[in-house]
Amino acid sequence: MANLSLLYAKAALTGFTRRGDELPAASLDAEVTVDPGHLARYARVCGFRVGDELPITYPHVLGFGLQVRLMTGPGFPFPLPGLVHVANRIRRHRPLRAAEPLSLHVALADLRPHERGRQFDVVTTASVDGEEVWVDVSTYLRREGGAAKEPAPRAEPPAPSARWRLPGDLGRRYADASGDRNPIHLSRLTARAFGFPRAIAHGMWSKARCVAAFEGRLPDAYEVDVRFKAPVLLPGEVGFSSGFSSGPTEEGWRFALWSDRPHLEGVITG
Template identity: 45%
Template structure:
């Protein structure tokens, strides 16, 4: 994205306002498409940027307490996602973004933490979209966020944290795409659990209060039912970040953290989890329905040299 136009935002935007704009944008895309379920336009060649981002200590503490992270000055990798990802969401509500924010499904997440970030760092956030491509159920796209320390204080250090969130726009096909069969997922055999989570019905509301993500599907059964869920569902990044917290300090200071979101967690619910050392280093991560054995989140942590 070296030739992309940089759009400087005055601050990290709030997700509530972005979701409102996303709903309006989905309506505009529907009108432009005239009922077509084909994606005609390319991704915008822009990078959204925010400089001078500072962490609020009380906000960091609230996140640490909710997710089970230690109360230190280090910013957990999941917290950096919470802090910075609204900048990527701002991309998805642009008039020239070809996919509607409303109805997007979070398929996977991959984070490279190249070095720790800490309370007191002044951060630079950059976000862009790339790799729009076919998916058996529609069109997928990657939203890439990079976080570095502020240019004025630590220019030479480069990007400290890089996150790639893969999203699916169900039912929308690229204009020139050839339908591909769905890849078969390896059958999941639950390992011996290393822990169990008992998630209350307000888990989505509590994570929404910390993350700013108050999507109706996470808040209550009443607000989730219009979207096809019998009850509220947990945020995918809540479950992924809690697995990361369960590994604790053993993950090290520099690592790659990858997760695939398989099946939502209905709230309230009981989730079996496993965070076990992997062959060759790092950890294998899994969270699954305690009774049926069906997976919710699968992932890994691998150390960076």
């Protein structure tokens, strides 16, 4: 796994001078094998059962170092500090096993306008013996002073299926399992340097924890698409709502995380 602490330091030192209107035509590849101990650590912090099947979100952490290398590499137009992870979509074509070596490919794609700036995708694919088995699309927003949105009417939170109490060290525990040591997740002190009152949970932990709540009830091939709405402050408590028991809507099985505001909204499709 890449040394992400060094990459974040590089981003802090050099990133604020970056300007540009195009994504570089760059990509990175890696052959990875799964460390069972690392997989177990990830499964425990995210609420999955420990076993030899990879949670659908797990290959994301295997490829995250490559993603950060691309976003701190030559020609990338935006500073890494300040990028907002606004969405993530993952599709798996079949279950993946810990014993299977994975070929990862990471590329940047689709720089496009957003009402608050510009957004782009980081696309990670995993293949086994030349067959694509898993695809991850993370969407990032670069805020650029776009017109402020009218505040949306305050919605009532959906009835929770469960309530989760999140400890203050959750960001550090997930960082140990994922390698993502962004300072906003690690402590009150480092988060306040970036404008947060205290540490916030990783968005990909929130997604993984929601998917773990469906474990054992999903098909072999499926897709999970989420939108990250607002940070989850640590420590804290969130309500998880799921429409699984009532069956899918036309769009699929919907789920959400709420406290006094929506933090995540997602849908699972087969």
